[in-house]
Every structure is written in C-alpha cells, then in structure tokens.
Amino acid sequence: MARSKTQFQKGLSDVEFQEIYGTEEQCRNAVFRLRWPDGFRCPACGGTRHCRTGPNKRLFQCTDCRRQTSLTAGTIFDNTKLPLTTWFRAMHLVTRGKHGISSLELGRCLGVSQNAAHRILQKLMQVMHERERDGRHRIGGFLSAVQMDDAYLGGEHNGGKRGRGAAGKTPFVAVVETGLDGRPQRTLLQVVSGFKKTEVETMCRNAIEPGTVAVSDGLSCFRGCGSGGLFHIPITTGGGRASTKTATFSWVNTVLANVKNSLLGTHRWFSRKHAPRYLAQFQWRFNRRFNLKEILTRLAYAAVRTPPMPAHLLKMAESRW
Ligand SMILES: [Zn+2]
Structure with a gap:
C-alpha cells in the first residue's frame, strides 16, 4: 500500500515548538502579530496611535480614545491567569495528534489541574467550533x-x-x-x-x-x-x-x-452538551490535515479572533457530567 503523504507528513516537532514558542515573550509576540498583523489597532475606535502602560508596560492605551486594552482582551484568552506559554503548549498538543487529547492527559502535560485543563480544552474546542460554523467554508462544488x-x-x-x-x-x-x-x-x-x-x-x-x-x-x-x-x-x-x-x-x-x-x-x-464542539474540533483537524506544519498557527490565528467563551457555555462546559 502506498504511503499516504498526508499520513506521513511531518508536523511541528516538540523541539521546533520549544524554539518558536518557548518563552512568554515569544508567545506574546506571536499573539500580537496574529492579532494585529499591520500593527496595533484600537478595538474601540480603530485608531493605531498608542502608548504602552500598566505593569510591565503590558497594556496598550489608544491615543485617540484613551481606551486601554490588553493583548488578550476580547480573545478566547481573555482574563486568563495562565501564561501564554501554557496556552501555546495546549494548542500544540491539541493539534498534533489525529485524535486530539483528553483533559486528563492535557493536565498532566501542562502541569495544571484537570479542571483547568478541561477549561482550556473547552475553549480551544469553542475556537474550532466557531471557525467551522462561520459559514465561510462551504464544502463540495463543481469538481467534487x-x-x-x-x-x-x-x-x-x-x-x-x-x-x-x-x-x-x-x-x-x-x-x-x-x-x-x-x-x-x-x-x-x-x-x-x-x-x-x-x-x-x-x-x-x-x-x-x-x-x-x-x-x-x-x-x-x-x-x-x-x-x-x-x-x-x-x-x-x-x-x-x-x-x-x-x-x-x-x-x-x-x-x-x-x-x-x-x-x-x-x-x-x-456528554451530549459537548457534541457540537466535539464534532467541530474533529472536523477542524480533519480539514486541516494536509498542512500539519501550519496547523498550530492556524489555531492560534483563530483563537485571537474568537471572542471570550460566553459565560453560559463555559459554565456548561465546567459541569463536566
Ligand atoms: Zn481608541
């Protein structure tokens, strides 16, 4: 049987991952580039002029409307207490296997509680769910x-x-x-x-x-x-x-x-209530299996464009059974 190119392609190795996303600074820079590829843009007024302020100069203050925003505000990482290195490692682990990863295993790999791992997983599944259901990618067509x-x-x-x-x-x-x-x-x-x-x-x-x-x-x-x-x-x-x-x-x-x-x-x-997100994450991974090198970047790109998970969904996701 012929070796399938898809099956045997190389994804991002752990060593490569560590080189690119090993430090908090690298992850912050990655989020910045994915969120604002053309430079900072105020989420409130769209202005680009800004200064850095707050602890460790981690807040961006818009010069035009004075609104302060953080790198992760308004994204799926909104209000997270975890370092971005943990989030990137989670995205790496979620995207690298064909079958995804359980919250138990994710918790072990990340060194966080299973509850924390479960919340991370649900949020990343939400990202994939919103991406797959935004109606921009119809399947089928003339030649299929x-x-x-x-x-x-x-x-x-x-x-x-x-x-x-x-x-x-x-x-x-x-x-x-x-x-x-x-x-x-x-x-x-x-x-x-x-x-x-x-x-x-x-x-x-x-x-x-x-x-x-x-x-x-x-x-x-x-x-x-x-x-x-x-x-x-x-x-x-x-x-x-x-x-x-x-x-x-x-x-x-x-x-x-x-x-x-x-x-x-x-x-x-x-649990039945997880079914749409569970299926969406399977679909998301399947539909991107031709380019495993890019799959983590694509998830991170979607994550910074996904609004914070709605409270009712998160609550539902937290009551695991
Ligand atoms: Zn502004």
Missing part, C-alpha cells in the same frame, strides 16, 4: 461529490430503529467531500435535532455548495439534499444497513469510524 450518512454520538451507529429508540444519543449527519481522484478532501459533521428532511435541507443550504452531487442511502431525511440545492443520488441497494456499506460510502464510513475511535480512545467521558 459528497457522501452522506446519519449517525449517533454516544450510541451505536448500527442496530436499533433508525431515528427512533435513540434516547440520550445525539443524532448528527456526516458528510465527506471527495475530489476527482475519489479521495476524501473535507468533512462536515453536523448535529441535527433529528433525522428530518428540513434539518438536512438547512444543513445543505448553509454549508454545501449548490449543485454538488450528493450520494446517500435511502433514508427519507436525505430527500432534503434535493430541496437544499444539491444534485441528490439516493442509493437503495435492497434492504438492511449492510447493503449500504459499499464503496460508494467508504469514506463517510471511515470518517465515522475515526470519530468513534477518537471519542472512545481520547475522550472517555462524553
């Missing part, structure tokens, strides 16, 4: 096709009545885009309130290029593909789930298996 399947988090994919008897499980739709070579490109993992035509239709309109060829099995909710603007090909190859496990669905099945392994292997506990 998508495979779709329905699945549950927190329960078996197979067995039981579909769309029924799934109490306590979170239904979601998995979409995998394939290129002209038939290889998987990007994925979309969307939590739905149920396997309903309207849910699939909304998902298609929001996140998939109109006119994309979409292949699914015959489950009735996928009729929403057609009304959602896609060119839908339902494949009904006789009864039973097994019959749909054909090459037509091989990639979406592979991705679903990976989601499940990742969940079992890394995030041993799982």
Whole structure:
C-alpha cells in the first residue's frame, strides 16, 4: 500500500515548538502579530496611535480614545491567569495528534489541574467550533461529490430503529467531500435535532455548495439534499444497513469510524452538551490535515479572533457530567 503523504507528513516537532514558542515573550509576540498583523489597532475606535502602560508596560492605551486594552482582551484568552506559554503548549498538543487529547492527559502535560485543563480544552474546542460554523467554508462544488450518512454520538451507529429508540444519543449527519481522484478532501459533521428532511435541507443550504452531487442511502431525511440545492443520488441497494456499506460510502464510513475511535480512545467521558464542539474540533483537524506544519498557527490565528467563551457555555462546559 502506498504511503499516504498526508499520513506521513511531518508536523511541528516538540523541539521546533520549544524554539518558536518557548518563552512568554515569544508567545506574546506571536499573539500580537496574529492579532494585529499591520500593527496595533484600537478595538474601540480603530485608531493605531498608542502608548504602552500598566505593569510591565503590558497594556496598550489608544491615543485617540484613551481606551486601554490588553493583548488578550476580547480573545478566547481573555482574563486568563495562565501564561501564554501554557496556552501555546495546549494548542500544540491539541493539534498534533489525529485524535486530539483528553483533559486528563492535557493536565498532566501542562502541569495544571484537570479542571483547568478541561477549561482550556473547552475553549480551544469553542475556537474550532466557531471557525467551522462561520459559514465561510462551504464544502463540495463543481469538481467534487459528497457522501452522506446519519449517525449517533454516544450510541451505536448500527442496530436499533433508525431515528427512533435513540434516547440520550445525539443524532448528527456526516458528510465527506471527495475530489476527482475519489479521495476524501473535507468533512462536515453536523448535529441535527433529528433525522428530518428540513434539518438536512438547512444543513445543505448553509454549508454545501449548490449543485454538488450528493450520494446517500435511502433514508427519507436525505430527500432534503434535493430541496437544499444539491444534485441528490439516493442509493437503495435492497434492504438492511449492510447493503449500504459499499464503496460508494467508504469514506463517510471511515470518517465515522475515526470519530468513534477518537471519542472512545481520547475522550472517555462524553456528554451530549459537548457534541457540537466535539464534532467541530474533529472536523477542524480533519480539514486541516494536509498542512500539519501550519496547523498550530492556524489555531492560534483563530483563537485571537474568537471572542471570550460566553459565560453560559463555559459554565456548561465546567459541569463536566
Ligand atoms: Zn481608541
């Protein structure tokens, strides 16, 4: 079997990471460059003239409106008591593995409590979630096709009545885009309130290029593909789930298996309320797997553009079970 370029590419090594982000000053400079690539800009009035003030000259004071702002104010790092070196190490650990990292392991690696690690992880997942749901990156398009399947988090994919008897499980739709070579490109993992035509239709309109060829099995909710603007090909190859496990669905099945392994292997506990963020972080990492060298920078770039996690979400995330 040919070695996959994606699978064997080199990410940022620990040594390289330490050289680039080893000190607080390096991390502060990195945040500054990512947040204000053209130099300081006041978040209140947009002014660029400023002076440094406060303890260790860590605050930026706008000359025009006098507003003081810190490097991390208004970002996902807002009000953090942890050094930025801890945050960068966390981002390095979160992005480097295919399956992510558990809060237990993250806590051990960072030397912080598991609760602190859990909060870090939830905030970074929030960054990925907002990034993946901002509607700027539609999947599919003229030269690609998508495979779709329905699945549950927190329960078996197979067995039981579909769309029924799934109490306590979170239904979601998995979409995998394939290129002209038939290889998987990007994925979309969307939590739905149920396997309903309207849910699939909304998902298609929001996140998939109109006119994309979409292949699914015959489950009735996928009729929403057609009304959602896609060119839908339902494949009904006789009864039973097994019959749909054909090459037509091989990639979406592979991705679903990976989601499940990742969940079992890394995030041993799982709660329904984390489902959207959990799926978004899987999707975020999958869709950026072609460039592992840049993946940490991309997460940091998104982090400084993500507003502080809303209190209700953070509170929800903190009550772990
Ligand atoms: Zn200002």
